[in-house]
Amino acid sequence: MGVSEPAMPPDALTRVRMREALALAEGSVGLTEPNPRVGCVIGRSDGTVLGLGATQQAGGPHAEVMALRDAASRGLDVRGAVAWVTLEPCAHHGRTPPCCDALVAAGIGHVVVGHPDPNPLVDGGGMARLRAAGVAVSMSAAEELAACRELNIGFLSRFERRRPWVRLKVATSMDGRTALPDGRSQWITGEAARRDGHAWRRRASAVLTGIGTVLADDPRLDVRLVPTPAQPTRIVLDSHWRTPASARLLPPPGPVLLVGLDELNDNARALEQAGAELLRLPASTSRIEFGHLLRVLAERGINELHVEAGATLNGALLAGGWVDECLWYVAPKLLGSGRGLADLPAERGAQALAGSPEWHWIECQKLDSDLRLRARRTDEPANRGDKGLSPGLTAPQGPGVDPTGARLQNTP
Numbered sequence: 001m002g003v004s005e006p007a008m009p010p011d012a013l014t015r016v017r018m019r020e021a022l023a024l025a026e027g028s029v030g031l032t033e034p035n036p037r038v039g040c041v042i043g044r045s046d047g048t049v050l051g052l053g054a055t056q057q058a059g060g061p062h063a064e065v066m067a068l069r070d071a072a073s074r075g076l077d078v079r080g081a082v083a084w085v086t087l088e089p090c091a092h093h094g095r096t097p098p099c100c101d102a103l104v105a106a107g108i109g110h111v112v113v114g115h116p117d118p119n120p121l122v123d124g125g126g127m128a129r130l131r132a133a134g135v136a137v138s139m140s141a142a143e144e145l146a147a148c149r150e151l152n153i154g155f156l157s158r159f160e161r162r163r164p165w166v167r168l169k170v171a172t173s174m175d176g177r178t179a180l181p182d183g184r185s186q187w188i189t190g191e192a193a194r195r196d197g198h199a200w201r202r203r204a205s206a207v208l209t210g211i212g213t214v215l216a217d218d219p220r221l222d223v224r225l226v227p228t229p230a231q232p233t234r235i236v237l238d239s240h241w242r243t244p245a246s247a248r249l250l251p252p253p254g255p256v257l258l259v260g261l262d263e264l265n266d267n268a269r270a271l272e273q274a275g276a277e278l279l280r281l282p283a284s285t286s287r288i289e290f291g292h293l294l295r296v297l298a299e300r301g302i303n304e305l306h307v308e309a310g311a312t313l314n315g316a317l318l319a320g321g322w323v324d325e326c327l328w329y330v331a332p333k334l335l336g337s338g339r340g341l342a343d344l345p346a347e348r349g350a351q352a353l354a355g356s357p358e359w360h361w362i363e364c365q366k367l368d369s370d371l372r373l374r375a376r377r378t379d380e381p382a383n384r385g386d387k388g389l390s391p392g393l394t395a396p397q398g399p400g401v402d403p404t405g406a407r408l409q410n411t412p
């Protein structure tokens, strides 16, 4: 801190500083919801680092202010310095004053922005405000831009598409079974994969399942196997309010949202008494309509939605094109008969054989004896962000995660 590194060309320095800022932001995963994860490094073009910061919990200071405070606490002068920040600084009064004003007031000479902020309250206004105050503003290179996009893929989805980023997690045997014929599925994968799954839950604003899974497994759906600063909201799609009042997901930690269609019955009221929030959607169809649901969840500030459901709900979400990313754990076991990972209409098979791939793999990693695979929809423009995947930045941290982050390997 305050010590010069050997001089680097400006592009190389920006790459290094932006990667540091990304790593700082990664440290606030799970903390900032519904706000984005943002990191900021303040330094000079000679390589001196003056201040580091990451956005705190909603209502707390943003990354830029944390970095300015860090420099001030060390008595370092930031006038004329550069601020590398992973997301466009805010220009509006929210729960905190605009970061642009703080940067200008501190005399920052140049701001390098990792990714524009599509929030209509910002949307280029942060950069315009800085320029109007005489601060030089530039964007980081394409590779860092993609990594910054990846870091806040859910937040960006919420503003760009008005819906959360939907990540569907499944754990299967090698023959693609998610449960035995009698419904038992605990546990198909080993401990490392389960811990890794919890690290992905921590990334999400909410974890969603179907009533079928609640009745079969009575899951808690919270984050227990990795440390977390907060718990995601647990959501159950339960059209007829069948969740038992004794369900293990009802008590804390973390809020619970039950989504249904029917008029509230006695059981629904008991669930409310037990602390759940009930959301009744218009019963215009016999099933919960996902487009409507995702819009409502986005309005509630849900950025990344982590789905852990059975074949019925998985199939309905996949068939409707609502899933952006599949997070798939495969155990080296053969279960033979049992439930598949998604109930899909039969005609899809023929379409899939004839057409071009609907999905592409973005990751393959070994976790002890299991595999973690990730795939994204090919036709989704937001999936351009996967170019930014890089070890240690986008993978969740946690004991189950290989920090070397092997990617796209055919032989793990």
Ligand SMILES: NC(=O)c1ccc[n+]([C@@H]2O[C@H](COP(=O)([O-])OP(=O)(O)OC[C@H]3O[C@@H](n4cnc5c(N)ncnc54)[C@H](OP(=O)(O)O)[C@@H]3O)[C@@H](O)[C@H]2O)c1
Binding pocket: 169, 170, 171, 172, 177, 178, 179, 182, 183, 184, 185, 186, 188, 209, 210, 211, 212, 213, 214, 216, 217, 237, 238, 239, 240, 242, 287, 288, 289, 290, 308, 309, 310, 311, 312, 313, 314, 316, 317, 339
């Ligand atoms: N291995 C894994 O990764 C994994 C993960 C989770 C679960 N599982 C296993 O999956 C099994 C349960 O699967 P499941 O298929 O019975 O249950 P599910 O997919 O978890 O839930 C299905 C239920 O969701 C409700 N739902 C509400 N809106 C819906 C919509 N628009 N489309 C479809 N469903 C909607 C429906 O009930 P209502 O109409 O009553 O609302 C439906 O019956 C269990 O054996 C469990 O162990 C495995």
